[in-house]
Amino acid sequence: MKRKLIAAIGVATMAATVAACGSGDDGGGGGGGSSDAITVWLMDGSAPDDWLSELNEAFEAEHGVSVNVEIQQWDGIQERVTTALSEDGTVDVLEIGNTQTVGYANTGGLADLGDLAGEPWNEAMLESAEVDDTLYAVPWYGANRVVVYDKGIWEEAGAEVPTTRDEWITALETIQENTDAEPIYLPGQSYYVMGGFAADEGGAFAVEEGDGWAGSLASPEVQAGMEFYAELQSFSDSPTDNDEAEPQQSTEIVPNGNVASWIGLGWEAAGAIAAIEEQGGEADFGYFPVPGPTADQLGHVFLGGSNLAVSGRAGDSELANEWLALATSQEWAQKFVDANGGGVVPNRTDVTASPEEGSFAEAMVAARDVGYLPPLTTGWANVETDPNPIKELMTKALNGDDYQSAAEAADSEITSRINRE
DSSP, X not given: OOHHHHHTSSGGGOOOOOOOOOOOTXXXXXXXXXXXXXXXXXXXXXXXXXHHHHHHHHHHHHHSOEEEEEEEOSTTHHHHHHHHHTSTTSOSEEEEETTTHHHHHHTTOBOOOGXXXXXXXXXXXXXXXXXXXXXOOEEXXXXXXXXXXXXXXXXXXXXXXXXXXXXXXXXXXXXXXXXXXXXXXXXXXXXXXXXXXXXXXXXXXXXXXXXXXXXXXXXXXXXXHHHHHHXXXXXXXXXXXXXXXXXXXXXXXXXXXXXXXXXXXXXXXXXXXXXXXXXXXXXXXXXXXXXBSSTTXXXXXXXXXEEXXXXXXXXXXXXXXXXXXXXXXXXXXXXXXXXXXXXXBOSBTTOOOOOOTTSHHHHHHHTTTSEEOOOOSTTHHHHTSSSOHHHHHHHHHHTTOOHHHHHHHHHHHHHHHHTOO
């Protein structure tokens, strides 16, 4: 998978600047089928060039109109999209990060896509595209974290690839006992990783309560997820007050240390390999999905990715819907997955991904049905603003503070923040 595409994951904290504008002939919001062109905004690295060219050729041949694709950068995109959705005819179809979609829908900026509601979308991805049972976007692609391990260290230790949490702990103990390697590098504040363990127990960062949301870190389910995180983190040399980005685990920690395993995204694995090779070494990584409590279900993982939507003020809403429907149809969705080498989580249940055996993509796609998302509400961005109360709670828990009292304080802060627009 291309690094740029995977770098788009985690979109809740990323944004984009680029220039772009375009409109249909009539320039009016929600216009009919009178345009001779539509404008599509896609993020840098999301669509393989050959796939996009072939798709647009097919669309233009069928409808007799041109498709103006304007590639955007993630840096500053939230502001750019907000502006575009407030203007008539600036953009017809646009790619939106899955954690951002609800916010744009709640402002009235996205068109109702109810005609596509009956398609066999990936259920885990569909959740981010709906508000109050109304479809405002459709899933396009997803990606998630897997466990990356050094094959040589694991072989030296005699550790086996686990299929359950208990087996995972046993493997780390085996590495600790039989090698000088750090069994796992796990920062104290990788809260999306911890969120997966909480989801395994049935917990969530926040839950709907009345007309709003309330933090739920003090729940037994989230506490259980944090306890397992702490058990894993006890095998790491990482401090308890940093995350995976500071320092960057893939390029600053893994290439410069004796690390047996770590949890990361596809672009991070590629970055680690490149950094090791730049130092004259050779990476020999294996990959496995995050194990669950039992062997019959993998562990939950944050499912980042992108949706496609139609602007509520599109220059030509009819053609915009036609392009979006074609791009996400079974035929073209399958071609999209194939063009990415099977390295994306498919948006539809009737699309298959066949990544290379033993690859990062194979481990990632295996977890396609156990993805989870953070609370899908506009106010979630307020929670992730520094100082992030989830991160602060994790550090306190790892440092031995009383979990319940610290979690209750964090929940109070989350509830205050998440209910602000």
